[in-house]
Amino acid sequence: MPNAAAIISRANRVPVHHDATLQPFGSAEEAWLWTMAALSARREGARYTAGKGLLRRPCDPDDVVKCLDGLFRQRRIDLGHARVLRIWGERRMAPSLTVAVERNDHRVWTEALERLEWPLRVKGIVT
Secondary structure, three states: OOOHHHHHHHHHOOOOOOOOOEOOEOOHHHHHHHHHHHHHHHHOOOOOOOOOOOOEOOOOHHHHHHHHHHHHHOOOOOHHHHHHHHHHHHOOOOOOOOOHHHHHHHHHHHHHHHHHHHHHHHOOOEO
């Protein structure tokens, strides 16, 4: 009989999609910008239609947000990271390292996305 940790581990696992028609993201940044665009469209009244776009993705926008939430709960990212991800995600671009007023945001952005990369890879969202 499996132990409690094994049961909990299996219950929290999200199945990795192995459908050949699904196109994982190339990076956490790409996944995050797509997520923010999808959430913005949803907020503006668009209905989510999985698989109706040019590329079929292996997740819903909420899956990426759940990975970010998990990092926050584990204290791997903080509210500063979330704030920068939200602000620049809504702008649909990364902060620039070459613009002086954006340098700190660029550092925080990069740090947050580096930490988000692994959970997204585990779930098959990022290759």
